[in-house]
Amino acid sequence: MSSTTQLSSESRSQYEAKAYAAASAESPLAPTMIPRRDPGEHDVQIEILFCGICHSDLHTVRNEWSAAMPTVYPCVPGHEIVGRVIKVGSAVTKFKSGDIAAVGCMVDSDGNCAECQASLEQFCSHMTLTYNSPDIHLGGVTYGGYSDSIVVKEHFVLRVPSNLNLARAAPLLCAGITTYSPMRHWGVTEGKKVGVVGLGGLGHMAVKIAHALGAYVIVFTTSPNKKEDALRLGADEVVISRDTDQMNKHKGSFDFILDAVSAEHDINSYIRLLRRDGNMTLVGAPAKPHAVAAFSLIFKRCSLSGSNIGGIAETQEMLDFCGRNNITADVEVIPIQKVNEAYERLLKSDVKYRFSIDMASLKSQ
Numbered sequence: 208m209s210s211t212t213q214l215s216s217e218s219r220s221q222y223e224a225k226a227y228a229a230a231s232a233e234s235p236l237a238p239t240m241i242p243r244r245d246p247g248e249h250d251v252q253i254e255i256l257f258c259g260i261c262h263s264d265l266h267t268v269r270n271e272w273s274a275a276m277p278t279v280y281p282c283v284p285g286h287e288i289v290g291r292v293i294k295v296g297s298a299v300t301k302f303k304s305g306d307i308a309a310v311g312c313m314v315d316s317d318g319n320c321a322e323c324q325a326s327l328e329q330f331c332s333h334m335t336l337t338y339n340s341p342d343i344h345l346g347g348v349t350y351g352g353y354s355d356s357i358v359v360k361e362h363f364v365l366r367v368p369s370n371l372n373l374a375r376a377a378p379l380l381c382a383g384i385t386t387y388s389p390m391r392h393w394g395v396t397e398g399k400k401v402g403v404v405g406l407g408g409l410g411h412m413a414v415k416i417a418h419a420l421g422a423y424v425i426v427f428t429t430s431p432n433k434k435e436d437a438l439r440l441g442a443d444e445v446v447i448s449r450d451t452d453q454m455n456k457h458k459g460s461f462d463f464i465l466d467a468v469s470a471e472h473d474i475n476s477y478i479r480l481l482r483r484d485g486n487m488t489l490v491g492a493p494a495k496p497h498a499v500a501a502f503s504l505i506f507k508r509c510s511l512s513g514s515n516i517g518g519i520a521e522t523q524e525m526l527d528f529c530g531r532n533n534i535t536a537d538v539e540v541i542p543i544q545k546v547n548e549a550y551e552r553l554l555k556s557d558v559k560y561r562f563s564i565d566m567a568s569l570k571s572q
Contacts, residue, residue: 220245221345225569226354227543228281232270235547236353238572241283244344244358251302251364252294253310258352259287259378259536260562262408262469265550267339278339285352286312286337287380289373290566299361307373309365309526310357311380312337312516314349318362326520328363353543355569365523368530375535378408378561379526381516382536386413386465387525388517389488390420393463397421402457402464404448404477406433406440409467409490411537411560414440417465419532425457427477436559440537454480459507467491478503478511489513536561542568 224243227236246252264284266272288310292302302308315335316328323331335341338351351357367376386409395401401422403413410426417424418441425444426437434445446453454476461480469491478487478500485507489497499511517525529535537560541549549562 224354224356225572226283226350227546227569228283228350228353229268230281232268232278232280236268236284236550239281239283241281241350241354242345243350243354243356246294246296246358248296248298249361250296250358251292251299251308251361252356252358253288253290253308253364254293254356255288255290255352255354255566257289257374257377257540258285258564258566259381259538260285260546260549260553260564261287261378261381262553263381264351265553268550276339279348282339282348283350283353284338285354285564286310287377287382287563288337288352288357289367289377289380290357293356296361301361301366302364307367307369309367309376309380310337310352310359310363311365311384311522313519314340314359314363315343326518328518329516352566353546353564355566363519365519365526368526370533371530371535374540374563374565375538376526376529377563378412378536378538379529379534380522382408382412382561383416383529383534384517384522384525385409385490385514386467387416387528388521389465389490389512389514390417390463391521391524392514393486393488393512395420395422395463399423399462400460400482401425402427402461402477402480403442404464404466404472405468405491406430406437406560407467407556408536408558408561410465411440412534413465413467414442415534416528418442419528419534422463425461448476459483461485463488465490469493471495474511475500475503478509481507481509483507484509486510486512536563538563540565543572544568 270278292306316331317333426442464487
């Protein structure tokens with residue numbers, strides 16, 4: 208029987224953990240207690256130290272993806288988790304108490320399908336998300352990282368390089384792997400010309416990673432005041448996308464473009480910038496479907512694709528790569544008590560470039 212359907216008596220024992228949850232789509236996040244399973248023989252129990260805030264947390268809390276992924280309440284978001292191991296099961300071999308560890312967007316998969324066998328657990332049809340997925344151990348749904356602790360199967364726990372600042376490393380578990388994975392898949396290497404559309408939480412990580420991979424990096428933005436910051440982050444050039452002359456200068460020259468914009472925009476203006484066999488990958492997901500001009504793809508055999516985080520092995524590869532290159536997110540560290548304020552600021556793009564919650568603040572709740 209697969210791990211996603213088996214419910215053992217061992218895993219039913221549980222404890223109570225502090226957390227912040229939303230009771231409905233209209234409710235603010237508020238303190239609560241949630242059940243966590245006691246660690247079984249293959250589990251790792253982690254005291255959560257920092258948890259990043261992803262835009263998908265906001266979408267899920269407010270049930271804005273109800274058509275595809277309806278939210279079950281109470282909802283405890285958070286899938287950019289860094290913490291300290293406090294207990295391991297008897298069969299765990301990769302971690303011990305006191306280790307620094309991380310958890311990203313997934314906490315389980317069936318382990319048997321072609322996707323899992325190819326280390327692409329993110330595409331497993333039985334993949335369990337860190338929050339708002341059916342909880343096969345305790346019933347109900349899984350609860351995320353806005354909590355003081357979490358218990359996760361060893362395979363889905365990751366090692367954090369010791370040189371990385373933990374508050375700044377937390378967003379690597381989503382923003383980092385979401386941008387790293389498509390670059391690796393489409394062969395971004397030294398000398399390749401790479402475009403990054405949008406300089407937000409995802410975009411700023413894409414710039415850092417592409418730069419470290421040795422690419423020539425150009426940031427596309429509608430905001431001239433972002434030029435200085437884009438260059439600081441590692442961009443070689445900045446193009447104001449509303450300026451037709453600046454855009455035309457780069458026509459037919461890009462090997463790869465990563466589009467991290469979630470608002471409605473014209474992607475054809477970027478597809479025209481691809482060279483023969485160039486690729487543009489979407490990691491932003493606007494609510495309204497894109498209109499794609501077929502000839503922009505046909506005439507240069509270009510491709511348009513999407514990408515969804517990365518598998519566990521690739522996520523570890525990304526963390527190790529960031530450790531070697533000293534890459535972390537630019538964050539504003541906040542206490543959990545300011546999470547609702549952070550959500551409102553996120554809607555206004557009022558953060559450079561990611562919020563990271565200091566979960567020690569939950570102890571005083």
